[in-house]
Amino acid sequence: MLLEIKDLRVKAEDKDILKGVSLSVNSGEVHAIMGPNGSGKSTLARILSGHPGYEATGGTVTYDGKDLLEMEPEERACEGVFMAFQYPVEIPGVNNSYFLKSALNALRKHKGLQELDAVEFLQVIREKSQLLEMDQSMLHRAVNEGFSGGEKKRNEIFQMAVLEPRLAVLDETDSGLDIDALRVVANGVNSLRSPDRAIIVVTHYQRLLDYIVPDFVHVLSDGRIVRSGGKELALELEDKGYGWIDAAAGARA
């Protein structure tokens, strides 16, 4: 088991958001987390990445046998956890490729590998940028500065390709993408599917799952996973919308 979440309860800004989530993810699997606005999808992604705005008030998260919640965000990244941000932040003055080289070398150092020099790094970059059909000029610009929404998301997956995580959490990576950009991003993600890697795709819409076909789909509502199933569950949601889930949750409450 790569990731085991047990009865996780999370608070943000004094509000209970996750109210007991349990989820098990093995290497090689792709899990989709779906749910209406405010159901707690992004909170789940952020607590896994170590975002300081979220506090776990109960439950456990075990990643590769370790207590994930005890780890600093950089430790999680070094141990192979990657989050593709829903809203990637712009960092003026920090060159994209310098940033990525610092990140990659931090990971390599953590693993006891030699840091890459400029030439070796450039080789990695060249290969991975083709995967995402990235314009090379994006690498020389400041991190996300002046990037379109699509470019930002593409840049996130590009970083994922370079950093080669063991667990990738994609937080609404599809939002704000037109169909062409969606295809490119999804192709990038698919090419990173591997028996050694697990991917959690957080999305509001089923559309992304046409391109990144999940092994499991979980529906989150009001801070709890209310249904889990195979990829066909996403289609059912597409047909029926989220209304029936809310009704079901309401009836149960």
Place this chain on the structure above:
Amino acid sequence: MAQVAERHGTYAADFEVFRTTPAFGPEWLRDARTAAFARFLERGFPTSKDEEWKFTNVSPIASTEFRRVTGGPRVTAAMLEPFLYGKTFRLQAVVVNGRLSSELSSLSDLPEGVTISSLADAMTAQPPLEGPSLKTDHPFVLLNTAFCEGGVFVHVEPKAVVTEPIHVVFVSAPGAAPALVAPRLFVVAGEQSQCSIVETYAGVGESAVLTTAVTEVLLGPGAMVDHVKVQRETATAFHLASTFVHLYRASTFTSQAITFGGRIARNDITATMAGEGAECTLNGLYVADGDTLVDTHTTIDHAMPHCPSHEIYKGILAGRSKAVFNGKIIVRPDAQKTDAKQTNKALLLSGDAGINTKPQLEIFADDVKCTHGAAIGQLDDDQLFYLRARGIGQHDARNILIHAFASDVLNGIAHEAVRARLEEVLVEKLHLPS
């Protein structure tokens, strides 16, 4: 009051001694010095009642007996090493305690069209140079005029293009007693000439020092001067500097001023757009920590039409340091089509650091563009988290963001080795991991 008068008494005694030395200069200079010193005694050191000195308390200066340095410790090339930039500059004028040192300077094989000499010699040989520095009432400029013993004079002949940068190093090296140092740099860039000047202020020794630096740059029509000023004195130094830039028609002045502070570091920079189509860029980065204070007062005086001016000042404040930024832009009635942009940003790295920032626009023409902006803030938590979420440790992430903040000023420095050295100094100064 009596105590203050007494302090001035030591300046007066030193001035009388100085008067008897050859360095006091020819008649016009004797007159200028005497007038400046009389004016200084009359007005005294500024107090917080002076609008221009409201937030900068100079009482530690007023209450210290700074003496004119006659001997001072020997300054060796090895002591200067940390303040130089390897072999970047072949042309190097080194001024120790206000006097040009022929031993430490390397001024052989000057490129065609440029003269670099002791300002003392220039002041003796040339007819009076009536620069704006002789017309000001600024107390520390008055002190400098009274006590300056000859800094550096750079003269670039009309149409001379000097591609090799000129490095002028001012070293304050007090002996056992607190020292008054009065360095001066005078640059005259002839019509359509081009040159690049780097000024570095270095400090060695433990005692307090009052550096009253004056830099004057006159740009003839169409002249281009690229200027860098680096201030790196000791933590006990008081750096009170005034820079006067006079731009004639279609001349261009670009400056990056990097201030690493002392106990008090104050820069008064006045650029006068005295001819049509002149263009001026005044950028600066100041870094302070501990209990220090950095004060920047800039004045861009648009006297003539069609002059763009650009100004970006950035401050990084740690510890209990304080900063003052006052950016004045004057647009006189004739200065139509002025395009003036001013930005001041401060990054506060601690809750005890603070800044007083004030744009001051005085606009008397109607067809002009003037913009200004000020922003004060901490490191951005979202940016920090983004970097950390990619595996970059907290200290490195802070380091990256601080460098990014400083980058638009540091990147304006054309000399790669200077930029690289300053980035290192920034890291050392803020105790950041490199």
